[in-house]
Amino acid sequence: MIPPAYTIPSDNEEADLEDLKFLKFLKSQDYFNNVMMRLERIFKNKTFLASLTLGALGNLLEFEIHNQMHVRWSSIPRDPKSGEPADRKLFDFDDKWDDPKYDSLGDFYSSHVNPLFWRLHGWIDDRIEEWFNAHEARHPREVERYEYQGVKWFKPGRWVQVSKLFYWPEHHPHLHNNNDKEEIDVMLKVLEILSRLFTPQTAAEARFITQRDSGSMSFMHDIKPDK
Numbered sequence: 001m002i003p004p005a006y007t008i009p010s011d012n013e014e015a016d017l018e019d020l021k022f023l024k025f026l027k028s029q030d031y032f033n034n035v036m037m038r039l040e041r042i043f044k045n046k047t048f049l050a051s052l053t054l055g056a057l058g059n060l061l062e063f064e065i066h067n068q069m070h071v072r073w074s075s076i077p078r079d080p081k082s083g084e085p086a087d088r089k090l091f092d093f094d095d096k097w098d099d100p101k102y103d104s105l106g107d108f109y110s111s112h113v114n115p116l117f118w119r120l121h122g123w124i125d126d127r128i129e130e131w132f133n134a135h136e137a138r139h140p141r142e143v144e145r146y147e148y149q150g151v152k153w154f155k156p157g158r159w160v161q162v163s164k165l166f167y168w169p170e171h172h173p174h175l176h177n178n179n180d181k182e183e184i185d186v187m188l189k190v191l192e193i194l195s196r197l198f199t200p201q202t203a204a205e206a207r208f209i210t211q212r213d214s215g216s217m218s219f220m221h222d223i224k225p226d227k
């Protein structure tokens with residue numbers, strides 16, 4: 001079941017039409033049969049998996065199939081207050097977007113609230129497990145399991161470059177402290193500073209920053225072909 005393609009009009013009609021065309025392609029049966037199913041076969045090939053480092057596998061999954069899955073199964077995003085179609089802008093952290101009703105699979109901010117997210121990421125997790133099994137079969141014990149802050153991971157070595165699951169922030173997996181509010185306030189201040197980078201003050205700055213770049217924090221944005 002594929003939610004229909006949609007468009008949320010911006011001030012750039014031409015770009016909106018292009019987005020819609022690309023969205024329709026990702027949601028098409030052709031894309032599923034001719035791209036996704038072939039990729040799935042490649043990502044399940046033991047010889048291929050045993051040739052990849054974990055970092056290489058992660059990059060390929062992220063940009064060749066994972067982001068496309070987010071977009072393919074996304075529905076039209078809606079403003080949780082009004083119920084009207086709307087996309088959250090990159091630096092819009094208004095409290096209303098924290099409503100679980102806002103569960104857009106296409107937005108980094110909300111996708112994990114959507115039940116489909118966990119099926120999608122279950123499939124991704126299975127690929128990592130198969131990657132481990134492929135290495136174990138080809139050259140036993142070259143990849144070793146270990147636990148990092150309560151999360152299953154792999155020891156750094158020939159096939160694993162990083163010892164931590166996340167580069168930042170350091171305390172990512174455990175949110176047991178009571179400083180959430182304080183940390184969120186700091187992050188919002190940082191984001192406010194960053195948002196200025198997307199608001200050009202001079203013509204020279206404007207040449208580097210197009211309005212489109214600040215459009216959304218979306219999976220679509222990461223995979224859209226360049227002109």
Ligand SMILES: [Cu+2]
Nearest residue numbers: 066070120121
């Ligand atoms: Cu994801």
